[in-house]
Amino acid sequence: EDQVTQSPEALRLQEGESSSLNCSYTVSGLRGLFWYRQDPGKGPEFLFTLYSAGEEKEKERLKATLTKKESFLHITAPKPEDSATYLCAVQSPRDTDKLIFGTGTRLQVFP
């Protein structure tokens, strides 16, 4: 069964303190791995798509990387406005386009 596990569940950082969020997946072939950000009371906001091991993508203070078993979301010198829940999801070529989500990492950045 396709599965996505994210860790840690929650992370508290001081402003400027860099860290990484982990997304481990088991899927029969990976069609794509997606990172989203979700603020309280809002819908997920798309960040990145990764397709193959070794691929990296960056946006401002965020950098996503992918291996054959996991993905990392690196946050460099975070700011309080980076506080949110970060969601990881995968698509399998066996299935239709549905996304299989992890339960997310709740990030809090304190000034």
Added chain:
Amino acid sequence: NAGVMQNPRHLVRRRGQEARLRCSPVKGHSHVYWYRQLPEEGLKFMVYLQKENIIDESGMPKERFSAEFPKEGPSILRIQQVVRGDSAAYFCASSSLITDTQYFGPGTRLTVL
């Protein structure tokens, strides 16, 4: 550029009533997906539709739930005879033929009393 729109944003129903949730995809997107997010749980896929067709409804409960995406107008997720366990946030997402990125709406928060 309007994103995915959902209405209502909040919906309160009593047990046994019907709930209708609407989703207008990004202009030009022909694929619509519905997900449900229960408190303290992750997003769970419910159904995937293209215009006038249900492509994958493997995540949707067999009873009381139905979805449609007509040729004209928004996609509708319909829940009949709601129960307290249906209380959740329901999100709609859309994508186009040329990209597999799904863009999400703000969600409808359903509360069943």
